Structure formats: structure tokens, C-alpha cells
Amino acid sequence: MKIGVIILQVCFLHVFLFLGMALKHILPLPIPASMFGLFLLFLALYCKVIKLEWVEQGAKWLMAELLLFFIPSAVGIVNYEQIISIQGLEIVVLIAISTMIVMGMTAITAERILARKRSERH
Secondary structure, eight states, rough: HHHHHHHHHHHHHHHHHHHHHHHHHHHHHOOOOHHHHHHHHHHHHHSSSSOOGGHHHHHHHHHHHHHHHHHHHHHHHTOOOHHHHHHHHHHHHHHHHHHHHHHHHHHHHHHHHHHHHHHHHH
């Protein structure tokens, strides 16, 4: 039953991705459709149009499996030997730095949200 709930919630999260794609076609801004979808999801949660429980387990599963989504792109880079031989070290350093920044910002955001939830309970 839990797997079914997670699948439904991931599908529900994809609805926001598709809404973001539609919004991207309407607004000529240089912002990825996924960012539009993420913003729409944030607004829906903030305005309490949807409940956190409706997406929480699916989002946790996606976050837990996030590394798997990067493997195909990392393997795809290997096909470009010329680029890797010329700028290989630069690419590796850039990927490492950007990964650390994303992980750090995610940790900071998660800690702030957790601290806010704890302060609301007391």
C-alpha cells in the first residue's frame, strides 16, 4: 500500500511539472519549466491549496533516490572524449563544487525548516 501511495504522490508532483511546462510556453522567460513547476508547488503548499501529506512521502522518496537520477547524465558525459581530454579537470572540479553547494544549501534549508517546525510546536 505504501508503494502505491508513493507512486500516486510522485505522479501528483509531476502534475506541477506539467503545469510548469505549460506556464513556460505562456511566459517568455529564460527560466526552466521545472522551476516554474516547483514555484507553483511552493505556492500551492504555502496557500494551503494542497496539504503537505499529499506529496510528502513521494518527495521523500525522490530525495532519497536523487543520486540515481544523475547517473545517466554522468555516463552520457563519457561519450564526449574530446571535451573531457581538453577540459576534463575543469569539468570535474566544477561538478564537485556545484554538488557541494547544492548539498550545503539543501542542508541549510532543511535545518531552517526543521527549526521553524520545532519552534511552532513549542
